[in-house]
Amino acid sequence: MSLEILGMSVLWLFLFGYVIVGSIDYxxxxxxxxxxxxxxQHILSKIIQRYLSPVWEVxxxxxxxxxxxxxxxxxxxxxxxxxxxxxxxxxxxxLLAIRGSYYAFESYGTSGHRGYAFMYGASGLLIPASLSxxxxxxxxxxxxxxxxxxVLDYVALFTSPLTWSIVVLSIAAVLYISAVFLTWYAxxxxxxxxxxxxxxxxxxxSIPLIIAASGIIYELSSHNEEHFSRIMDLWWMFALSFVxxxxxxxxxxxxxxxxxxxxxLVGQFALAFFAYGISHYPYLLYPHLTIYEGFTNTxxxxxxxxxxxxxxxxxxxxxxxxxxxxxxxxxxxxxxxxKEE
Amino acid sequence: xxFDDPVYASRLLTLLTLSxxxxxxxxxxxxxxxxxxxxWIGIKKNDNHYILMARRWAKGFVVTVAVxxxxxxxxxxxxxxxxxxxxxxxxNIIALPLFMEVFAFFFEAIFLGIYLYTWDRFDNPKxxxxxxxxxxxxxxxxxxxxxxxxxxxxxxxxxxxxxGQLMNANPLAAMFTASMPTKVSHVLATAYMTVAFMLAAxxxxxxxxxxxxxxxxxxxxxxxxxxxxxAIATALIGDLxxxxxxxxxxxxxxxxxxxxxxxxxxxxxxxxxxxxxxEVKYAIQVPFALSILxxxxxxxxxxxxxxxxxxxxxxxxxxxxFDTMVTIGGFMIFLSLVYWIGIKRSWxxxxxxxxxxxxxxxxxxxxxxxxxxxxxxxxxxxxxxxRGIMTVDQAATTSEYVGHMFILFAGLYLVLGIGxxxxxxxxxxxxxxxxxxxxxxxxxxx
Ligand code: HDD
Ligand code: HEM
Ligand code: HEM
Numbered sequence: 001m002s003l004e005i006l007g008m009s010v011l012w013l014f015l016f017g018y019v020i021v022g023s024i025d026y027x028x029x030x031x032x033x034x035x036x037x038x039x040x041q042h043i044l045s046k047i048i049q050r051y052l053s054p055v056w057e058v059x060x061x062x063x064x065x066x067x068x069x070x071x072x073x074x075x076x077x078x079x080x081x082x083x084x085x086x087x088x089x090x091x092x093x094x095l096l097a098i099r100g101s102y103y104a105f106e107s108y109g110t111s112g113h114r115g116y117a118f119m120y121g122a123s124g125l126l127i128p129a130s131l132s133x134x135x136x137x138x139x140x141x142x143x144x145x146x147x148x149x150x151v152l153d154y155v156a157l158f159t160s161p162l163t164w165s166i167v168v169l170s171i172a173a174v175l176y177i178s179a180v181f182l183t184w185y186a187x188x189x190x191x192x193x194x195x196x197x198x199x200x201x202x203x204x205x206s207i208p209l210i211i212a213a214s215g216i217i218y219e220l221s222s223h224n225e226e227h228f229s230r231i232m233d234l235w236w237m238f239a240l241s242f243v244x245x246x247x248x249x250x251x252x253x254x255x256x257x258x259x260x261x262x263x264x265l266v267g268q269f270a271l272a273f274f275a276y277g278i279s280h281y282p283y284l285l286y287p288h289l290t291i292y293e294g295f296t297n298t299x300x301x302x303x304x305x306x307x308x309x310x311x312x313x314x315x316x317x318x319x320x321x322x323x324x325x326x327x328x329x330x331x332x333x334x335x336x337x338x339k340e341e
Numbered sequence: 342x343x344f345d346d347p348v349y350a351s352r353l354l355t356l357l358t359l360s361x362x363x364x365x366x367x368x369x370x371x372x373x374x375x376x377x378x379x380x381w382i383g384i385k386k387n388d389n390h391y392i393l394m395a396r397r398w399a400k401g402f403v404v405t406v407a408v409x410x411x412x413x414x415x416x417x418x419x420x421x422x423x424x425x426x427x428x429x430x431x432x433n434i435i436a437l438p439l440f441m442e443v444f445a446f447f448f449e450a451i452f453l454g455i456y457l458y459t460w461d462r463f464d465n466p467k468x469x470x471x472x473x474x475x476x477x478x479x480x481x482x483x484x485x486x487x488x489x490x491x492x493x494x495x496x497x498x499x500x501x502x503x504x505g506q507l508m509n510a511n512p513l514a515a516m517f518t519a520s521m522p523t524k525v526s527h528v529l530a531t532a533y534m535t536v537a538f539m540l541a542a543x544x545x546x547x548x549x550x551x552x553x554x555x556x557x558x559x560x561x562x563x564x565x566x567x568x569x570x571x572a573i574a575t576a577l578i579g580d581l582x583x584x585x586x587x588x589x590x591x592x593x594x595x596x597x598x599x600x601x602x603x604x605x606x607x608x609x610x611x612x613x614x615x616x617x618x619x620e621v622k623y624a625i626q627v628p629f630a631l632s633i634l635x636x637x638x639x640x641x642x643x644x645x646x647x648x649x650x651x652x653x654x655x656x657x658x659x660x661x662x663f664d665t666m667v668t669i670g671g672f673m674i675f676l677s678l679v680y681w682i683g684i685k686r687s688w689x690x691x692x693x694x695x696x697x698x699x700x701x702x703x704x705x706x707x708x709x710x711x712x713x714x715x716x717x718x719x720x721x722x723x724x725x726x727x728r729g730i731m732t733v734d735q736a737a738t739t740s741e742y743v744g745h746m747f748i749l750f751a752g753l754y755l756v757l758g759i760g761x762x763x764x765x766x767x768x769x770x771x772x773x774x775x776x777x778x779x780x781x782x783x784x785x786x787x
Contacts, residue, residue: 057450075432082425086740104407149739311444
């Protein structure tokens with residue numbers, strides 16, 4: 001494996017991690033706000049607070065890891081994407097800031113502020129939507145070079161059906177991933193009402209998800225034919241992913257083994273995400289930037305990989321400890337020792 | 342200017358974001374250490390007051406960490422959005438410490454999560470204490486790595502430029518540059534110092550407001566002592582920073598000192614104003630002091646600003662930033678030293694309200710010194726973003742609307758800043774010390 005591919009794979013893996021843990025977080029915020037508005041707050045809030053509060057910072061680091069890592073491995077991407085993304089990036093950052101401060105401001109405020117909870121929920125949908133724009137841009141067709149500097153064509157971007165299919169997909173994916181996870185988690189806590197509610201949401205969002213995903217592939221066939229034909233070469237990965245999706249829905253329907261259902265879901269997204277990534281190869285930004293042109297020097301690449309391996313040796317045991325204490329600890333999960341300050 | 346010059350707007354936005362982040366970052370670096378000290382004393386002396394101190398500080402820390410993480414994420418991405426050319430170059434040489442920093446964050450975030458939510462889950466309190474070590478270490482490492490990046494910007498190294506092309510990148514050499522030792526240690530020492538004085542200010546304020554509880558007295562004494570130690574360290578390292586500047590960035594030192602002509606036995610100027618002929622007026626002159634600061638020798642030669650081409654001279658306003666920082670540093674050493682001796686010798690005035698007001702003032706002043714220090718270091722690097730290699734004009738984004746983003750972020754920081762204050766006040770108002778102590782052990786502190 002070349003260093004370019006190794007670097008990209010590591011980053012893509014972390015981005016995938018962010019998609020999963022971030023979606024759980026974003027979706028939960030939305031369901032929380034939704035339940036406040038529909039007066040079902042008592043059912044969900046406790047679960048959401050108990051699972052999310054200790055881990056949201058860790059979620060955020062996945063994101064930081066990705067954008068710091070990509071500048072390290074592919075410095076030219078900082079130039080191209082940095083220049084184009086000023087406005088969408090800034091808006092995404094502001095939304096992220098609203099969310100991040102929610103945990104601090106709201107879990108301590110004696111009385112939850114409805115407006116803040118609402119913004120928090122809304123930002124949970126707007127962030128994936130605004131971040132997903134990057135994927136759309138990377139498909140090419142929206143960026144031109146003027147005097148050697150990349151310029152983004154906003155009109156073309158916002159009138160393209162591709163943009164909106166990707167936005168819809170990102171929102172559906174967030175809600176679906178989150179709902180399946182929370183079904184499993186609520187079931188672990190023994191909270192029947194919450195489990196039922198989340199299961200209903202999970203099944204409800206599975207259909208829009210698959211429609212949006214197929215829609216994007218269809219859009220690509222006209223927007224970026226090169227990419228489309230490479231996707232077709234990888235049809236078997238997408239097919240497998242679809243089978244796993246069926247598995248999740250079936251288990252949810254039968255109210256069986258929610259843990260396995262979530263496992264299938266991770267598999268489904270991993271397959272689709274990596275198939276998409278592989279078919280995107282070698283471009284970072286069609287047609288201006290490939291991973292080969294944008295790559296850093298060998299000395300830097302090797303040292304980044306070494307640091308990555310050392311860092312993982314430190315992190316994996318720590319992450320395991322965190323999950324053991326909060327996600328898999330029976331007493332904590334059921335709220336018996338929930339003496340958080 | 343703001344709306345039609347992306348370079349100017351990018352500078353202002355960077356200034357704004359960093360000045361805001363550094364407040365929370367400083368708290369993020371310093372507070373874990375203070376919690377550690379308090380909890381350690383509490384376990385050693387079996388004194389619930391110190392345990393409660395650790396607990397209360399940790400509670401407030403949750404709030405500031407969240408804002409620190411949020412603003413840090415902003416600056417991390419904003420560097421690429423505002424300075425794409427710089428990050429493209431930097432990615433090739435100095436990406437390593439940035440990458441390492443992410444692991445430090447990860448490490449800190451994981452253990453902080455565990456620490457905060459497990460106060461009562463261990464039977465042995467020492468185990469819970471152990472969780473703090475990775476938190477404090479992670480926070481210190483974050484500061485260490487990011488300051489390495491900043492050192493690189495001031496004294497680039499670890500690569501060669503051949504025909505305008507970057508060659509022979511050596512990531513490790515880029516990390517250990519000339520300004521790295523003084524910069525990193527000065528930043529760490531000032532963070533610990535500032536946080537100690539911030540906590541002292543809170544304790545002093547409570548005492549002034551009529552609470553006569555042992556808890557606040559212990560907190561005040563402990564934090565002033567820690568603050569004194571780090572304030573002295575700060576001044577010593579600050580002196581070394583001056584020597585670094587004299588050797589490697591003499592234009593910055595000269596501009597900070599309004600030292601125009603190269604001369605031997607140079608005096609140090611404090612305060613004052615410049616008239617239209619660039620003559621210094623109303624300044625206090627300390628004979629030979631600049632030569633001592635620069636080279637540790639009263640008769641040594643200090644290079645003046647006129648040796649540099651005009652377009653490479655930093656703005657002269659950094660003189661005031663430098664003065665502010667040094668004045669506050671000296672004042673805080675004096676204040677905490679007198680307090681410490683006063684308590685030992687039972688001088689009554691150190692317990693008087695007017696003295697306590699001075700201590701209260703010391704908290705915000707220390708933060709002001711941090712800001713002034715960074716403004717002097719960063720504005721003093723102008724016009725360079727990477728000293729001697731790339732200027733800010735070359736590095737800045739070419740996108741439009743940077744000025745509008747400035748307004749947007751200014752609004753955000755306003756909300757976050759006010760939110761922090763309101764939420765912190767609410768937390769501690771609802772749970773005063775007296776009530777929490779009763780909850781812990783019927784009010785008995787042992
Ligand atoms: C509580 C804050 C504080 C205090 C009391 C001081 N400093 Fe400082 N100083 C900083 C906070 C700071 C800082 C924020 O940490 C800086 C900004 C950039 C850096 O590396 O550290 C800094 C930078 C800085 C620089 C510039 C380094 C560079 O540009 O590379 C010098 C020469 C000094 N300091 C010297 C001093 C001296 C002689 C002090 C005497 C007491 C002093 N500082 C007190
Ligand atoms: C430690 C890592 C840091 C990095 C990588 C960094 C990077 C930068 C960059 C890219 C700029 C824009 C170029 C310029 O205008 O000079 C800048 C400017 C600035 N930074 Fe830093 N900075 C760091 C730390 C800080 C901190 C903690 C502060 C805190 C206050 C700070 C204060 C400023 C100021 C005031 C400016 C504006 C200077 C001007 O344009 O007049 N910096 N910095
Ligand atoms: C250009 C300069 C800087 C950048 C790009 C930057 C980046 C970041 C990022 C991305 C985070 C959030 C990490 C997370 O998700 O957990 C963060 C937080 C933090 N930063 Fe900064 N930072 C800068 C300057 C500084 C400086 C100068 C210091 C210390 C002196 C510092 C200390 C911290 C600390 C301790 C945190 C953890 C949050 C907390 O405990 O409050 N940062 N920073």
